[in-house]
Amino acid sequence: MQQLSVVILAAGQGKRMVSDLPKVLHPLGGRSLLAHVLGAASRLEAAVRVVVYGHGGEAVKTALAGESGVLWVEQAEQLGTGHAVAQALPLLDDAGVTLVLYGDVPLIQPETLQPLVDAARQGQLALLTVELADPAGYGRIIRDDQGRVQRIVEEKDATPSERCLSEINTGILAVATAKLRDWVAGLTNENAQGEYYLTDIIALAARDGVPVEPFTVAEPLEVQGVNDRRQLAALERFHQARQAEILMRNGATLLDPARVDVRGSLSTGQDVVIDVSVVFEGTVRLGNGVKIGPFCVLKNAIIGDDVEILSHCRIEGAEVGAGAQIGPFARLRPDTRLAAGVHIGNFVETKKTTIGPGSKVNHLTYLGDAEVGAEVNVGAGTITCNYDGANKHKTVIEDGAFIGSNSSLVAPVRIGRGATIGAGSSVSRSVPDGSLCLTRAQRKEVANWDRPVKPKKL
Numbered sequence: 001m002q003q004l005s006v007v008i009l010a011a012g013q014g015k016r017m018v019s020d021l022p023k024v025l026h027p028l029g030g031r032s033l034l035a036h037v038l039g040a041a042s043r044l045e046a047a048v049r050v051v052v053y054g055h056g057g058e059a060v061k062t063a064l065a066g067e068s069g070v071l072w073v074e075q076a077e078q079l080g081t082g083h084a085v086a087q088a089l090p091l092l093d094d095a096g097v098t099l100v101l102y103g104d105v106p107l108i109q110p111e112t113l114q115p116l117v118d119a120a121r122q123g124q125l126a127l128l129t130v131e132l133a134d135p136a137g138y139g140r141i142i143r144d145d146q147g148r149v150q151r152i153v154e155e156k157d158a159t160p161s162e163r164c165l166s167e168i169n170t171g172i173l174a175v176a177t178a179k180l181r182d183w184v185a186g187l188t189n190e191n192a193q194g195e196y197y198l199t200d201i202i203a204l205a206a207r208d209g210v211p212v213e214p215f216t217v218a219e220p221l222e223v224q225g226v227n228d229r230r231q232l233a234a235l236e237r238f239h240q241a242r243q244a245e246i247l248m249r250n251g252a253t254l255l256d257p258a259r260v261d262v263r264g265s266l267s268t269g270q271d272v273v274i275d276v277s278v279v280f281e282g283t284v285r286l287g288n289g290v291k292i293g294p295f296c297v298l299k300n301a302i303i304g305d306d307v308e309i310l311s312h313c314r315i316e317g318a319e320v321g322a323g324a325q326i327g328p329f330a331r332l333r334p335d336t337r338l339a340a341g342v343h344i345g346n347f348v349e350t351k352k353t354t355i356g357p358g359s360k361v362n363h364l365t366y367l368g369d370a371e372v373g374a375e376v377n378v379g380a381g382t383i384t385c386n387y388d389g390a391n392k393h394k395t396v397i398e399d400g401a402f403i404g405s406n407s408s409l410v411a412p413v414r415i416g417r418g419a420t421i422g423a424g425s426s427v428s429r430s431v432p433d434g435s436l437c438l439t440r441a442q443r444k445e446v447a448n449w450d451r452p453v454k455p456k457k458l
């Protein structure tokens, strides 16, 4: 099979974004616009992906350094889409086919593109078009009376009757690389904008008897470019609606599909219930029967079966075992690992902490750098004092221990198996198994104490 090269045009400045960030690095669904396009190219099994960059090139390259096998070509001056493609051509093999995509058209789907690639492999010039209610600003598709595509005319070069056509050029096309090379070499900039138009190759194909095969995409937002922040927001909503549909198809109940955001990848078991205003970031996995209350943020987390997360929790870099209950108002920070059936209640923060099965930490507590065994009860207001200003130290609480309320555990410290810490204690030395540790000051009592009184005003 002829190998596929994908050329992604991304040299435009994106002035209308009014931003220091290059346009193609603006995020959509948690990934840059350009990362979406590179992802679509990968899913088509492109052998080569070339990005034509211009403005902010270094920042773009740095931001996408994690993408392997991307070739970068600079277009120092933006002389038009045809000129941009010409910059990439020296890197392409004539035996294959080339697909042209755009760094600021992020939601294009591989399923839409595959037929274009197939048509190019069969010797056609495949062109992606769309019908728009308002075609203003776009290149119009000119067909002959048998419906065959003859050429594309840019808005600025079009006659009034051509401007009435509602079928427009998305800019996306695929064709044999050798043909593309010939035609691009023949482009001129004799037009209203003084640019080398890639779109002029359509007329050259028609002249050379290469069949031009138009494919029409039904959903205009899929081929919508991002020029300003309003368009970015519209595409973000469209993308989120699509994510929500996938979640529901896979067996999740969304109390309001318009109020769940997935900024990364989310996998869900069945009978998951997600309440309103929940945000997922990075890679999140939810087991079967997970319930998430309103206003939660989950980032890079693995949540076991039947876990219940009550409202207003933030969970990041954590693993939560089956049947655990979290929140409301809990914060699980990176490297938190909770075993099955753990309860974490309101205003509890954990960091780099493992908690064994059945343990409860229900109120107002900080556990950092801690290893907590099974069936431990941590009372309200317990703090692990893990930081001495320079180093972090570990707290170990063994199985079955009971930590009374308002205790400070000054690390490094170990609380033995089944040990009890009396409320209000400050524990800075280890406590043996089975013992009671109390560090409270002795109570003093003065009977019949005369409290000072204010002199009465006259």
Ligand code: UD1
Pocket: 009, 010, 011, 012, 013, 052, 075, 077, 078, 079, 080, 081, 082, 083, 084, 102, 103, 104, 137, 138, 139, 140, 152, 154, 168, 169, 170, 171, 196, 197, 198, 199, 225
């Ligand atoms: C282009 C098409 C038009 C189509 C429209 C769809 C041409 C001549 N016209 O018009 O038919 O309807 O897209 O949005 O192709 N770019 C470069 N280098 C350049 C010029 C552009 O990399 O020298 C990139 C831009 O970053 C942008 C894309 O190509 O991502 C399109 O460029 P733009 O100037 O927006 O083209 P349009 O005039 O909108």
Ligand code: CA
Pocket: 225
């Ligand atoms: Ca444009």
